[in-house]
Amino acid sequence: MDRASIPSAFKELHQAGRFDYWGAPYHSLTSDQRDERIRTYMTRVLWWSSIEWDRTPEEIAEFEGDEHLRPGLVPFAGNGYGDLYCWYPRWQTGPEPPVVFFIHDELESHLFARTFAECMCRCLLQSFAAWDDQALESSHVSKGQVWEAHREILRPFIDPEQIETLQALGADPSPEQCQRADDRISAAVGLRKLIGAQQPTRYAEEHIRDHATLLRSYDQSIAFYRELVQAEGLDHFRPKLEAAQAARAAVARRHGLR
Numbered sequence: 001m002d003r004a005s006i007p008s009a010f011k012e013l014h015q016a017g018r019f020d021y022w023g024a025p026y027h028s029l030t031s032d033q034r035d036e037r038i039r040t041y042m043t044r045v046l047w048w049s050s051i052e053w054d055r056t057p058e059e060i061a062e063f064e065g066d067e068h069l070r071p072g073l074v075p076f077a078g079n080g081y082g083d084l085y086c087w088y089p090r091w092q093t094g095p096e097p098p099v100v101f102f103i104h105d106e107l108e109s110h111l112f113a114r115t116f117a118e119c120m121c122r123c124l125l126q127s128f129a130a131w132d133d134q135a136l137e138s139s140h141v142s143k144g145q146v147w148e149a150h151r152e153i154l155r156p157f158i159d160p161e162q163i164e165t166l167q168a169l170g171a172d173p174s175p176e177q178c179q180r181a182d183d184r185i186s187a188a189v190g191l192r193k194l195i196g197a198q199q200p201t202r203y204a205e206e207h208i209r210d211h212a213t214l215l216r217s218y219d220q221s222i223a224f225y226r227e228l229v230q231a232e233g234l235d236h237f238r239p240k241l242e243a244a245q246a247a248r249a250a251v252a253r254r255h256g257l258r
Contacts (some may be wrong), residue, residue, distance in 0.1 A: 001074040001089060003061040007096045007116040009157040010076065011057050018046050018153055019053030042141055043149035046120075048127035051085060052078050070196050071234055073102060085112065085119065090232070091192075102196040109196030111189055117158040118189070121166065122182055124150055129178040144172030199224045201243040211255045218248035 003011075013019060022029060022037050029037065041047065060076050069075070073086040074097075082104040087097040091111070099119040101112035113119035131143060151166050158166075165185075169177050199221040208214045225241035228234045252258060 001061065001063070001087060003057055005089070006057050006060055009116050013046070013157065014057055021045055021047060039140055042146055046150060046153060048123050049130055050079065050126040051123045052080050054078055068197060069102065070194065070198060071228065073100060073196065075102070100194070100196070107195060108193040111192040114189060117162060118185065120154055121158060121162050122185055124154065125178045125182040128173065129175045129182060131175055147172060195224050201240050202247050205251065211251065211257060214251055215248060215257060218244055218251065222248065
């Protein structure tokens with residue numbers, strides 16, 4: 001994904017410092033300086049519990065895949081727990097790619113937002129749905145002030161319907177209001193899933209006593225790599241497809257299974 005394909009809102013917000021939590025390398029700041037940044041940056045930076053802005057446009061553009069993520073997923077942020085927000089150009093039908101939320105410890109990941117603007121709205125709502133009042137103890141600002149400041153930061157980058165959704169929640173919405181609003185967006189996004197991580201070509205067979213379960217696991221891997229090779233034209237994954245097929249055949253042969 002080249003830099004030109006990155007949604008302009010992401011690049012503009014990054015350039016404006018809206019993703020820069022500290023304004024300097026974290027370890028270069030003293031404890032007092034960090035406390036001061038929390039007080040002064042809370043309304044200036046999109047500091048949400050639901051997402052961590054941990055990649056620059058340059059880092060995103062340089063990402064060419066790895067040995068873990070499904071090819072085509074382009075991570076641009078995380079959640080601090082190993083899960084990733086990724087653009088997925090393969091599902092793109094409009095001017096920008098949709099956002100898939102990659103869940104690192106589950107088989108399937110899901111479509112999170114149809115646009116980056118929708119992603120930001122959902123992350124804002126999810127953060128305020130799980131609001132922790134302790135986060136503001138030393139900041140000298142109220143939750144309502146943070147909500148209004150962040151809503152105004154987003155305003156130039158979201159569409160009129162999204163502006164209306166956020167405006168309708170008022171000046172200081174409750175966690176329940178935010179959760180219901182996010183649920184409505186989620187329902188509109190719909191349910192679309194994919195296997196987000198590259199699948200094993202060899203399983204720890206000595207630890208899987210149920211041979212039928214083992215064969216189903218290999219079938220899953222074979223189907224995953226067959227899709228990459230045959231449907232997506234990624235022929236460099238053919239060795240992994242063949243390795244999974246060979247491993248499955250060996251298990252079936254040893255145990256007289258199909």
